[in-house]
Amino acid sequence: MKQPQGEARYRRRAVKVEEAMRLVLEAAVPGRRELVPLRQAAGRRLAEAITATTDWPPFARSGLDGFAVRSADTASASPSTPATLRVVSSVAAGELASAAVAPGTAVRIMTGGPVPPGADAVVMLEQTADAWDEGLPAVHVKRAAEPGQNIAPRGEEFRCGSVIAEPGTRLRPGHVALLGTFGYADVPVYARPRVAVLATGAELLPVEAALAPGCIRDSNSAMVAALVEQCGGEALVLARVPDEPEATARALAEALALSDLIITTGGVSVGDYDVIASLLRGIEPTAGATESPSLPHTAAATGEAPAFMPAGIAPLQAQQSVSATGEAPAFMPAGTAPLPEPALPQASRLLFNKVAMRPGSPTSAAVIDGKLLLALSGNPGACFVGFELFAKPAIQRLQGAGANESLPKQVTAKLASPFEKGSPHERFVRTRLFSREGMLYADPLAFGKSSMMASIPEADGLIRLKASPEGTPADTIVDIILL
DSSP: OOOOOOGGGGOOOOBOHHHHHHHHHHHOOOOOEEEEEGGGOTTOBBSSOEEOSSOBSSSOEESSSEEEEOGGGGTTOOSSSOEEEEEEEEEOTTOOOSSOOOTTEEEEEOTTOBOOTTOOEEEEGGGEEEEEETTEEEEEEOSOOOTTTTEEOTTSSBOTTOEEEOTTOBOOHHHHHHHHHTTOSEEEEEOOOEEEEEEBOTTEEOTTSOOOTTOEEOOHHHHHHHHHHHTTOEEEEOOOBOSOHHHHHHHHHHHHHHOSEEEEESOOSSSTTOHHHHHHTTSOOOTTOOSOOOOOOOOOTTOOOOSOOOTTOOOGGGTSOOOSSOOOOSOOOTTSOOOOOOSSOOOOEEEESOBSEESOTTOEEEEETTEEEEEEOSSHHHHHHHIIIIIHHHHHHHTTOOHHHHSOOEEEEEESSOBOOOBSSEEEEEEEEEEETTEEEEEEOSSOSTTOOTTGGGOSEEEEEOOBSSOBOTTOEEEEEEO
């Protein structure tokens, strides 16, 4: 049953974009961890510090092909008067020399081979010549060797127990090589966040459906899911819900049970039936709350459960275990039995329900039972911008990235053409980027209204234009969020 929003819809306080980003990143706390095989670890972030399991190198080894010698035996060597040393053994990588290096002798050694006892230098092959000494193999050394020359001493790179990488490190192929070196067949990383994607709106049709009067296909769910996967999350696209508080509350409760982060699209503006906005107003914007307040809902006169249930989703009561308290959780549809809280209920709070930005000013965020909910606009352009500003940083943070590292990457560029429209709030304009004579230029794209999607595929970045009653002239230096 629909219920129009009241006058409170017009009393939403807008927060600055930077403040909204800060609140989102504070709420997106990395949590779930998992072990992955080493070959799958690249690109993931460490969940704990990794340490060296041995000294590295684990033994003194040769840095090149040549001869292991006592440097004192070569002190007077020169091209005209080389030092002649008897070759008593040879050693390759993975082998040990059969004899120590005694005075007047040398051992043939290959790159990576263990330096035999008695030797304190390796002479490269190019500085030697084959020889014979009383009918036995020998070598002429043509240049004096210094102690330690061409030898990697034990523990030169790492000492046993030293930290290889800290928690939150994004693993590159070089890290993978180190982890393999120290025997990490499985690597502790932060799990890819499960992101529930929930579109609201009675006008939405499945993508495969024929258009009907007054309806549109649900393109936002697929776009958001693709963006989630692109930045490392696992998208869980839930069934669309109509503009009804009971159905929406049940769908959100289901999303809470399935995911680490919830992203909704639509229903956040000031329209009569913007149901997400209506539900979020029931959460007090108080940091540090200790109780999980219930979302408001329309009382069902009949006491019956709501007729709408997302396809393929069983009733929530059958999916959750009963808590010891028996209290209702943050989301409880009207006319249903209280849904049991999680075993460890956490604070629920509204972070913000309006951002001083265009497009997407109704963008909202809340923490429900310890999980972040981002409510994005249903307009495709505004939804896209809201994802880049808030959802993408949250997903990066949930994967273990630091707060500053999770923020959108920015550069500066020169505006290639004027943007003539002013705005009471900061504006984010889709743009094409190009370089000319060493300067980066930003060319605002057409079809940039919040409801338009034609320019989204062509966008390389978002121009950040400060609030101003006037437009911005060409050649102005502007900040660009890279996409």
